[in-house]
Amino acid sequence: MPALEMAQETGKLVSWLKKEGDKVSKGDLLLEIETDKAVMEVEATSDGVLGGITGEVGTDIPVGQTIAWILKPGEEVPSEAKPQPQAATPVTEAIQSADESSPQSSTSNSTARVSPKARRLAKENGIDLNSVQGSGDGGEILASDIQALIDGGHHDSHPPAVQTESLSSIGRLMAERTVQSWTTVPHFFLQREVDATALNSLRASLGPGVEQSSGVKLTHTDILVALVARALARHPRVNASWIENGIRLNSDVNVSIAMAVQDGVVAPVVHNADTATLGEIAKQRRELTDRAKAGRLRPTDFAGGTFTVSNLGMFHIDSFCAIITPPQAAILAVGQIADSVVAIDGVMVVRPVFSMTISCDHRVLDGAKAATFLHDLAESIREPNL
Incomplete structure (x- = not known):
């Protein structure tokens, strides 16, 4: 998952423009990613064959996480995932550590992973992460899980008297x-x-x-x-x-x-x-x-x-x-x-x-x-x- 703008933590995979096994050339449009600003097209960075697709359409994926491979002809998909870039992991961990050490940490989900965007949405809308069932890998709580609760209106048994409106990604930015x-x-x-x-x-x-x-x-x-x-x-x-x-x-x-x-x-x-x-x-x-x-x-x-x-x-x-x-x-x-x-x-x-x-x-x-x-x-x- 590439970083397409400053301070980007995750990207939503909108669509794959190539499919598993397709030959790609450097500069070919490969996939579409939604960030806080817009939906952006991402180009292939080299020639090869697209394989080992793990990124699922519609999911929010942390920047730096491997979502596919561009392979040489005859090359196999590596058996183990490529390590996360050194710049990406500390940022995510620092954000999570800061949240967990804050006074609000008592409402945070202590067992499941929570994406930074999901944690922010939950905090802004008063959602208890302990009550959220994550749909990501290993039960990770994604921004889409929180948004579904917001849209469904099930996250608060005592709704406020004043009606609120959730901001879009562009509005929030x-x-x-x-x-x-x-x-x-x-x-x-x-x-x-x-x-x-x-x-x-x-x-x-x-x-x-x-x-x-x-x-x-x-x-x-x-x-x-x-x-x-x-x-x-x-x-x-x-x-x-x-x-x-x-x-x-x-x-x-x-x-x-x-x-x-x-x-x-x-x-x-x-x-x-x-x-x-x-x-x-x-x-x-x-x-x-x-x-x-x-x-x-x-x-x-x-x-x-x-x-x-x-x-x-x-x-x-x-x-x-x-x-x-x-x-x-x-x-x-x-x-x-x-x-x-x-x-x-x-x-x-x-x-x-x-x-x-x-x-x-x-x-x-x-x-x-x-x-x-x-x-x-x-x-x-x-x-x-x-």
């Missing part, structure tokens, strides 16, 4: 990460209103050509990603990341786009957005959106983001403050474009205006650097050059 960011990253916020007249004109003039060449409709988000990325290239400190020993200046400009999916938000990445054309950005954004809605984002879709854009204009939101995605230094929140009365050369006129709010990590950016970036971005939107 989003909750954990936003709490971590909000409580550990010193946020500050700057806001700027921008005239969108030129932005609207640019979309109207370039949109048909982009759609004809790429087959994708050009959006305001596509143009903003392009302008943001080029501004980031001029302001490398805003494109930086906070790391343990200080500040890392990222060499690439990779813009994450916040997207709403069922039960949460994901932020896949448009790589090298500062040098990409509008058509390339629009095509990448469309592909990422389609995969996000289908729950089929790949690990590479999340990798390497250096800055995030979150646009809620399509939901008729005027302005908002977003929470930073560590280790990124900042995130830009964009509101809807709406007609507003503004003064131009002393004359009151109606113009399309929208709000931009940048949330910044004060460890990486001070107010002056962030303000200079936001002003530069606003000017590039007022007079775009793409």
Whole structure:
């Protein structure tokens, strides 16, 4: 069971795309795994014959556990399971030891193995692990066992008066990460209103050509990603990341786009957005959106983001403050474009205006650097050059 993302403890085996005895080549799609973020396809890492499949579809399997073998022609499946990787075992044991030594250990199942995800679900929903019959190997209690009790409503003979709703994997991960960011990253916020007249004109003039060449409709988000990325290239400190020993200046400009999916938000990445054309950005954004809605984002879709854009204009939101995605230094929140009365050369006129709010990590950016970036971005939107 591969680790497809940081802090992953288990993976749910969704399906085998090859069957026992099939010949496989390096790069062939081998299986599908569901993590906290999405269902991801896993490729074969070498040529050979698939054999010795032990991973069962629908089960949560600890990272590092052998679920199959890729064999050379004529090679037999080893008689003994391959030892667990050294990095995987201590992590699981440390989690279990910490839980068993805590005050809540009196409610833990003392004889059966419990997966970390199952233990967390049980704790969150007040389920006594001693009353759970595990369906895993050797009676191991899996997350699916706990979820079945939650869905069936049999785990609590005295249900609370207030109705509760269990979070999905994506919802739980989003909750954990936003709490971590909000409580550990010193946020500050700057806001700027921008005239969108030129932005609207640019979309109207370039949109048909982009759609004809790429087959994708050009959006305001596509143009903003392009302008943001080029501004980031001029302001490398805003494109930086906070790391343990200080500040890392990222060499690439990779813009994450916040997207709403069922039960949460994901932020896949448009790589090298500062040098990409509008058509390339629009095509990448469309592909990422389609995969996000289908729950089929790949690990590479999340990798390497250096800055995030979150646009809620399509939901008729005027302005908002977003929470930073560590280790990124900042995130830009964009509101809807709406007609507003503004003064131009002393004359009151109606113009399309929208709000931009940048949330910044004060460890990486001070107010002056962030303000200079936001002003530069606003000017590039007022007079775009793409």
